[in-house]
Amino acid sequence: MLTELSIRDFAIINQISITFKEGLTVLTGETGAGKSIIIDAIQLLAGGRGSVEFVRHGTKKAEIEGLFTVDDDHPVFSKGKQFGVEIDEDGMVVLHRTITHQGKSICRVNGKLVTLAILKEFGHTLIDIHSQHETQSLMDPDRHIELLDMFAGEELAASKSEYSEVYGKYKSLMKRYKELSENEQEMAQRLDLLDFQLHELQEAKLQPHEDDELSEERKKLMNYEKIYQGIHDAYYSLYGEQKGLDWLSHAMTSLESTSDYDESLAKMSEELSNSYYLIEEMTFQLSSQMAELEFDPERLNEIEARLNELNRLKKKYGATVEDMLEYSATIEEEIDEIRNKDSHLSKMENQIHELSQDAVLEAKNIHDIRLNASEKLSGYIHEELKDLYLEKASFAAEIEVKEGRPNDPVFEGRPVQLNSSGFDIVKFLITTNPGEPLKELHKVASGGEMSRIMLALKRIFSRHQGVTSVIFDEVDTGVSGRVAQAIAEKIYGISQGSQVLCISHLPQVAAMSDTHVRIEKRVDNDRTFTAVKELSEEEKADELSRMMTGAELTETTLEHARELLEMAEKHKNK
Structure with a gap:
């Protein structure tokens, strides 16, 4: 609130x-x-x-x-x-x-x-x-389908979710089909561009995680002196006469001589021995690594050049090497589609037909739920109108199927136009005088009647809007x-x-x-x-x-x- x-x-x-x-x-x-x-x-x-x-x-x-x-x-x-x-x-x-x-x-x-x-x-x-002006907005036919769907609740929401998934695939495939089937000149230009991009990426001979590995290697080479000095100081702090290992050996011997007299000292002696051998092993590793360390300025130059090349390609094809490899695979598929356009179009036509039929089935399920909801809504609205002294008024939520063009998906033998909500058109109709035909709300009601109709609708829809x-x-x-x-x-x-x-x-x-x-x-x-x-x-x-x-x-x-x-x-x- x-x-x-x-x-x-x-x-x-x-x-x-x-x-x-x-x-x-x-x-x-x-x-x-x-x-x-x-x-x-x-x-x-x-x-x-x-x-x-x-x-x-x-x-x-x-x-x-x-x-x-x-x-x-x-x-x-x-x-x-x-x-x-x-x-x-x-x-x-x-x-x-x-x-x-x-x-x-x-x-x-x-x-x-x-x-x-x-x-x-x-x-x-x-x-x-x-408000009085806002009432006209509530009477807007474009909003009626939204209000009816809100009234229908969770059952319709679940069906619309399933429909949206299929419809999204259908629209995406239709867009791709249109791009592939229209404008030969644009397709030829697109093919030239993709060929150039694929050639550039293939010439680069990209390897997964290559940029991360090279950056790590460059960091080591650029800090060679610090790394060598650190290993050298660590090694000679541990190894040699009167150094770390020598004193640890002395401490270990001293504790071993007392372990027969005190169990707690025996345990400490064992732990110290384990630590000594671990540090001794680490000393060997430090010695080996110090011997293997080598500064190669030529290698550093190679890495810098390769990273510069990768950064240049990243500006064009993706933020990481993995993105560029993925883009390379994508354009390779697109090149194949364009070069073998006819076979791909035929395959896509079959896929579009299957998806359109699936979308129509999902839309029909939505249509049926809306029909049931419209009957319930009409009953509720009639009860509300009676309470507002419009007992002779008649209300209906009319649902029509939006007619499509000849090449659109077919429902019950006729083409229908699919959109994000299905293939329905919803209109709220009313007559306030017996014997008069149902008409759209704003074409029938007077000012006082409009207020009452709006309140009747609001009384119903306020339970579902969650505001x-x-x-x-x-x-x-x-x-x-x-x-x-x-x-x-x-x-x-x-x-x-x-x-x-x-x-x-x-x-x-x-x-x-x-x-x-x-x-x-x-x-x-x-x-x-x-x-x-x-x-x-x-x-x-x-x-x-x-x-x-x-x-x-x-x-x-x-x-x-x-x-x-x-x-x-x-x-x-x-």
């Missing part, structure tokens, strides 16, 4: 810090007080488009920072691994956005500088913002009466699964809040400021009364407000 929000020098906000709680938080206030500005700030924090217009007049930058707390299985952890952002075990994520008066945008996640695109990736896993905070910005505009009460209950229902922040002008929604925050606009020294205040129960009743009748509070409206709060409490207790 969004735990803390800090805003400085943003629009008409000088500086505010808001602590948010679990459940439903409702923000109310007069028009222009700055309610939507707070949502704008959160939207920017989630990677929305910024503007210098957001920077408060007379200041150099606007700063927004949000602290989120998440469970240990939240998808933000995988985002952290993907983008190298450390997220501790406490599950605390801090998003920070600065917009300068020059239009520059600086983004951070847990203190690490990130691009706006990366900030947006994190924001989408933490915040889901819905930390859901934000509604005046989505209840255009409704009143019993519909307003139904919307209030739906918004409260969504808050049972995730934190909800809601800007509203409806007293029914405000009454349902677990936390009620009033946004006020004040003028001080000819400058406008936005202030935030969390209301007590008594202040909450006053605010509801004001929302009903305007600035003047009467005992009657206060009584109605208290009654509304009591009704809301009874609904919550259910």
Whole structure:
């Protein structure tokens, strides 16, 4: 959930810090007080488009920072691994956005500088913002397949994973086939280049790990004097009269003479004897190595020349000798493909056909799961719409197979166009009037109906999206009466699964809040400021009364407000 929000020098906000709680938080206030500005700030924090217009007049930058707390299985952890952002075990994520008066945008996640695109990736896993304008985005047909797949859950996710593997191979092979079959001139030029590269690599006569071995040998030759001196000093410190081995031999003899009288000394004597013979053996090795050491300046020159040649080739063909050998084998295969193009194309055609059929079978499995999920989804949506007094509305998640071209893979006797999601096109259709045909959402619903349809969809999908905070910005505009009460209950229902922040002008929604925050606009020294205040129960009743009748509070409206709060409490207790 969004735990803390800090805003400085943003629009008409000088500086505010808001602590948010679990459940439903409702923000109310007069028009222009700055309610939507707070949502704008959160939207920017989630990677929305910024503007210098957001920077408060007379200041150099606007700063927004949000602290989120998440469970240990939240998808933000995988985002952290993907983008190298450390997220501790406490599950605390801090998003920070600065917009300068020059239009520059600086983004951070847990203190690490990130691009706006990366900030947006994190924001989408933490915040889901819905406004009257954003409702249109939810109605976008291009998003419907994503929402249906989310609703279908793990069964579809597993099938999509299997499909993606096959589809990836199919697309890769299709790309290679196209490259090989098209543009003879490019292929001829490519062949010349590959022949030159292969010849250069073969002439180099590369050996595995050659660069590491030569570097090691060069290091020894370049430090010959230090190595020789070290071996020489070690050897003559151990060997000779009155040297290390001589004194160790003396110590060994002395201990042996006492071993018959003390068992502990006998053990020490044995260990000393073993150490003596080990050191004696090491002395022989030092002597042998000192005799074999030889400085060969010609060999050093050869090594330098060979390493220079290898480094030159590495700039062109790979970071290591192993990479270059692997590249050599790869281009050798490609040369063979180009020179024997016809036979390779024929072989690839067979492979493409097999892969396309496999992909179609996997896509059909996805198609079937989506059909089952669409029926369940329609049933759930109908129940939600009934609760919102759209009982005569009819909803359907229509699934069509995307028609392909003649050479595309075939499904049930007709070509289909495969993409990363299969071969389906998903559209959410609705009619709110009996006898009228089903049409796309945005072509049918009025403003008030759109709000209710969006809430019905959100009520279903919020269980599957896994976002930390859901934000509604005046989505209840255009409704009143019993519909307003139904919307209030739906918004409260969504808050049972995730934190909800809601800007509203409806007293029914405000009454349902677990936390009620009033946004006020004040003028001080000819400058406008936005202030935030969390209301007590008594202040909450006053605010509801004001929302009903305007600035003047009467005992009657206060009584109605208290009654509304009591009704809301009874609904919550259910």
